[in-house]
Amino acid sequence: MCRRGTGRIPPHRGKLFCQCLKYAFVIDKMNTLRSFFETTLWAQLGPLERQVLEAVWGRGSATVHEVREDVAIWQTYTTIMTTMDRLFKKGLFDRTPDGRAFRYSARYSPKELQGMSAASSIKQILESEYALLHLSYFVEAVGAHDARLLDQLQALVERQRAQLGKGEQK
Secondary structure (H helix, E strand, O other): OOOOOOOOOOHHHHHHHHHHHHHHHHHHHHHHHHHHHHOOHHHHOOHHHHHHHHHHHHHOEEOHHHHHOOOOOOOOHHHHHHHHHHHHHOOOEEEEEEOOEEEEEEOOOHHHHHHHHHHHHHHHHHHOOOHHHHHHHHHHHHHHHOHHHHHHHHHHHHHHHHHHHHHHHO
16 A cells, blocks of 8 residues: 555555545444443343343232243243342342242333433443544434434433523522
């Protein structure tokens, strides 16, 4: 690519080289952004943990035996018991004694869990060195998806800015 001995890229190849670097940079940053979303709490749960969590959400509360009765879950009693214990240790379940067993209930609703995952992902994005770049991708994606949603986002930003201004005046 470089002329021998000069260490410089020929002008006609320089543009192409810069464009390739630019796209490589953007792709690398998009992969970083994607990895943020893959580290959310929901993404960290295994398929059986998700099934068990959904079964308990559907019932409100359940014992291992009740979850095992769910047609979609075909695992052994001990496997489900271990999975429910892990969800308890991860802070997603509460449990109370129920005879010789435990009755588990979800600590968070599906909506609350989704909100926590979104907040965690956004926090990671904002703490990265490429926060502004990620935010620009987000705004671009919102605009491409729905112009009205972009207007609603602007209204939310303005409302937040006004609240921050009121806090500074006190």
